[in-house]
Amino acid sequence: MKxxxxxxxxxxxxxxxxxxxxxxSMHTASQIKIHNETGGVVPEVASREHANVIFEVLDKxxxxxxxxxxxxxxIAVTTFPGLIPSLLTGITVASTLSQTLKIPxxxxxHIQAHIFSNFLERKExxxxxxxVCLTVSWWHNEVYHMPDMWTRDKLWQTQDDAAGxxxxxxxxxxxxxxxxxxxxxxxxxxxxxxxxxxxxGEANPSEQGEHIxxxxxxxxxxxxxxxxxxxxxxxxxxxxxxxxxxxxxLTLDDQKELSFEFQNAxxxxxxxxxxxxxxxxxxxxVLLAGWVxxxxxxxxxxxxxxxxxxxTYFAPVKKLYCMDNAAMIGILAYYRIKYNQxxxxxxxxxxxxx
Numbered sequence: 001m002k003x004x005x006x007x008x009x010x011x012x013x014x015x016x017x018x019x020x021x022x023x024x025s026m027h028t029a030s031q032i033k034i035h036n037e038t039g040g041v042v043p044e045v046a047s048r049e050h051a052n053v054i055f056e057v058l059d060k061x062x063x064x065x066x067x068x069x070x071x072x073x074x075i076a077v078t079t080f081p082g083l084i085p086s087l088l089t090g091i092t093v094a095s096t097l098s099q100t101l102k103i104p105x106x107x108x109x110h111i112q113a114h115i116f117s118n119f120l121e122r123k124e125x126x127x128x129x130x131x132v133c134l135t136v137s138w139w140h141n142e143v144y145h146m147p148d149m150w151t152r153d154k155l156w157q158t159q160d161d162a163a164g165x166x167x168x169x170x171x172x173x174x175x176x177x178x179x180x181x182x183x184x185x186x187x188x189x190x191x192x193x194x195x196x197x198x199x200x201g202e203a204n205p206s207e208q209g210e211h212i213x214x215x216x217x218x219x220x221x222x223x224x225x226x227x228x229x230x231x232x233x234x235x236x237x238x239x240x241x242x243x244x245x246x247x248x249x250l251t252l253d254d255q256k257e258l259s260f261e262f263q264n265a266x267x268x269x270x271x272x273x274x275x276x277x278x279x280x281x282x283x284x285x286v287l288l289a290g291w292v293x294x295x296x297x298x299x300x301x302x303x304x305x306x307x308x309x310x311x312t313y314f315a316p317v318k319k320l321y322c323m324d325n326a327a328m329i330g331i332l333a334y335y336r337i338k339y340n341q342x343x344x345x346x347x348x349x350x351x352x353x354x
Contacts, residue, residue, distance in 0.1 A: 006075070116328055131283050165233075
């Protein structure tokens with residue numbers, strides 16, 4: 001069974017080919033350089049770029065997989081959520097191919113696909129249900145309870161900005177480039193926080209995580225009600241802005257320190273809420289998904305805390321699978337076909353139809 005998958009929900013044109021649950025080929029055309037000029041994604045520009053490169057990307061995938069379109073059994077495409085102009089590009093190509101080749105086209109939910117990215121390069125039996133999953137990206141930030149593979153109950157979501165959006169906006173405040181989280185993460189890793197004097201007989205901390213415990217945080221941790229699973233990062237952004245205004249002209253050392261403190265403030269809350277939800281729902285498995293899941297500090301923090309609390313923790317096996325990519329679309333399509341979780345449809349699909 002061969003599945004051709006399209007992902008064009010935002011600013012990456014990604015196409016993948018699967019042989020059952022095995023990724024055979026994937027190519028992604030990034031628009032980061034284009035959108036770096038405006039400090040964010042302009043929907044009309046993104047849509048035009050998708051249209052300019054989508055057939056070139058498709059040709060690369062088919063050539064690398066040594067496959068013809070006539071050999072494809074199913075087509076899968078992101079239909080929701082996302083930027084409508086961008087979505088329409090992928091939907092139009094996928095629907096046209098479906099109608100021309102007379103093969104089914106599957107409508108794929110982008111957030112559900114991020115969750116299923118955890119199944120890439122893993123056995124289905126590796127991930128045990130029920131579980132709790134944190135999805136964290138530029139414009140979505142939710143906690144889901146999944147009693148089984150096909151039931152997804154949203155426990156809570158961000159009340160304002162998602163974590164990824166907050167990273168981008170803070171990066172812009174510090175005159176850093178787009179997207180924000182990679183450069184903030186890099187600068188944070190380069191920062192060495194001041195070390196408090198040790199009490200007599202107490203060992204000096206050597207790990208960054210222990211430095212955090214011994215240093216007064218610069219920014220607040222916005223937990224809201226600790227018994228809830230929601231998020232809010234607008235107040236944290238305001239705190240960063242006030243600190244930037246006080247310092248006036250930021251040096252590289254200032255940027256490193258602010259990045260370190262901001263990243264810790266965000267990730268501490270994300271980690272706490274995910275594990276708090278796991279405790280509340282009495283599950284043993286926790287997942288992380290979305291492109292902020294590529295953040296090493298967040299991954300290590302959740303991994304460490306999960307081990308302490310005896311949770312089994314999963315994140316995508318490669319950072320590539322954290323981003324918007326067609327592999328996550330294809331793997332979700334495979335499992336939906338396997339378990340008959342779709343309506344056979346040949347022809348046109350529409351935005352938001354899944």
